[in-house]
Amino acid sequence: DAGVTQSPTHLIKTRGQHVTLRCSPISGHKSVSWYQQVLGQGPQFIFQYYEKEERGRGNFPDRFSARQFPNYSSELNVNALLLGDSALYLCASSLRTGSTPGANVLTFGAGSRLTVL
Amino acid sequence: EDQVTQSPEALRLQEGESSSLNCSYTVSGLRGLFWYRQDPGKGPEFLFTLYSAGEEKEKERLKATLTKKESFLHITAPKPEDSATYLCAVQAAGGTSYGKLTFGQGTILTVHP
Numbered sequence: 005d006a007g008v009t010q011s012p013t014h015l016i017k018t019r020g021q022h023v024t025l026r027c028s029p030i031s032g033h034k035s036v037s038w039y040q041q042v043l044g045q046g047p048q049f050i051f052q053y054y055e056k057e058e059r060g061r062g063n064f065p066d067r068f069s070a071r072q073f074p075n076y077s078s079e080l081n082v083n084a085l086l087l088g089d090s091a092l093y094l095c096a097s098s099l100r101t102g103s104t105p106g107a108n109v110l111t112f113g114a115g116s117r118l119t120v121l
Numbered sequence: 122e123d124q125v126t127q128s129p130e131a132l133r134l135q136e137g138e139s140s141s142l143n144c145s146y147t148v149s150g151l152r153g154l155f156w157y158r159q160d161p162g163k164g165p166e167f168l169f170t171l172y173s174a175g176e177e178k179e180k181e182r183l184k185a186t187l188t189k190k191e192s193f194l195h196i197t198a199p200k201p202e203d204s205a206t207y208l209c210a211v212q213a214a215g216g217t218s219y220g221k222l223t224f225g226q227g228t229i230l231t232v233h234p
Contacts, residue, residue, distance in 0.1 A: 049220075108219045110167070
């Protein structure tokens with residue numbers, strides 16, 4: 005069974021450009037979350053989507069946006085790239101959202117490594 | 122604001138030398154505490170979820186415990202393949218974002234043969 009898949013795996017952009025990162029969740033998972041991981045730090049929450057609706061947003065500027073499609077895949081968009089946006093962008097999916105134990109266990113993809121020059 | 126602090130930042134062990142990793146947390150209300158393992162160049166891999174103080178879970182050489190202020194990841198007789206970064210994260214109660222975890226900075230574990 006395929007896990008969480010992300011594309012592209014690596015990309016290089018220059019300051020001011022725009023980037024789109026894509027994520028396909030595990031089959032049957034309806035919730036997708038995005039995280040940013042700067043080298044040497046733990047992942048930081050950016051967004052969560054469930055059933056195509058935004059359910060949570062972290063402390064990131066409006067240059068960051070995301071959406072979820074009817075097939076539950078998702079994309080993260082970052083506009084006007086800054087050097088500080090260089091990081092590993094992780095997508096995670098979970099079965100559903102809610103208080104049921106186990107339902108919120110996040111399964112992460114391998115990430116998209118973004119370098120901004 | 123939720124906070125997670127992990128110690129030590131890095132830990133070097135000899136194969137078979139047992140030790141513990143610490144995760145201290147501050148959260149308004151805890152829904153769950155998560156442990157993940159991350160290998161270089163890969164995404165975090167789920168290990169355990171703990172929901173209430175006193176709870177313990179085990180998997181092979183790893184055992185996770187939880188109190189009201191901290192969690193420990195005990196590693197018994199580690200092997201070189203246990204070398205990785207271990208991440209602790211908390212999920213706060215309340216709100217609608219069940220996908221939001223607050224992570225610590227991680228503990229880099231190196232096990233020498």
